[in-house]
Amino acid sequence: MHACAQEFLLFEIIDPETGRPLPVETGVKGELVYTAIDREASPLLRFRTGDHVEVLGTSCRCGRTGPKIRCFGRTDDMLIVRGVNVFPSAIKDVVARLEPRTTGAIKVVVDFPGHTTQQPLKVKVEHGPGVKPPELPALEAELERRLREALAFKAEVELVPPDTFEKPGVQKVQLIERRA
Ligand SMILES: [Zn+2]
The missing domain is CATH 2.30.38 (Luciferase; domain 3)
Structure with missing residues (x-):
């Protein structure tokens, strides 16, 4: 703009x-x-x-x-992970660059009160339909490395099967799953 x-x-x-x-x-x-x-x-x-x-x-x-x-x-939506401002939309952008190995869909698990944590941030990522189970650990490690390089925070990535999360439609897709 x-x-x-x-x-x-x-x-x-x-x-x-x-x-x-x-x-x-x-x-x-x-x-x-x-x-x-x-x-x-x-x-x-x-x-x-x-x-x-x-x-x-x-x-x-x-x-x-x-x-x-x-x-x-x-x-x-802003989270503060060990003093670093992190936006779920920015995480989604980094993950989407790995399509088709990921579907681009994510959920950030907020298991702490408020917006600030000193722990690694838990991020669930849908892997692509073509990814085989033995390839999952390497993909997790690559996502964690890319997130650290691009956004300067430590992520704990958990891969989940494609179509785990709701798809974009009329409603805005919620990128945060709050558990605290
Ligand atoms: Zn101008």
Whole structure:
């Protein structure tokens, strides 16, 4: 998204933990907050979107100076694994790169209260229909390595058969299975 309406929209990025505004600069990550400053006959709301975004740049060939941003998760879904922010949607992206050895479907098992854990994060991953039982341990190890390299956290991957989880349909698929 390229924000272009700066005269109508105050565009902020905040730290979701502290609520403090962060500088809107390339590389900054945080929660997107909008305030529509040109509205009439309604209260001025500083609206927390719940979207966790990264600022990709503040200059563009089109000449506009509004920030360009990419949304990569929901603040509500964010987990903190030994101090590292981890988004289930980002885990899903890494796992999906191994299709067809995985189906791309995952569930993060949250067996701790709140969002913070010091333990490895348990992730269930559907393996692809063509994967044979003797190949499963190596695939688990590869997924754990890729998640550590891409997202800097320790995962404990458990492979489950294809079609274990609900498929995307009208409802948004829940990527978290909460057990605490
Ligand atoms: Zn542009």
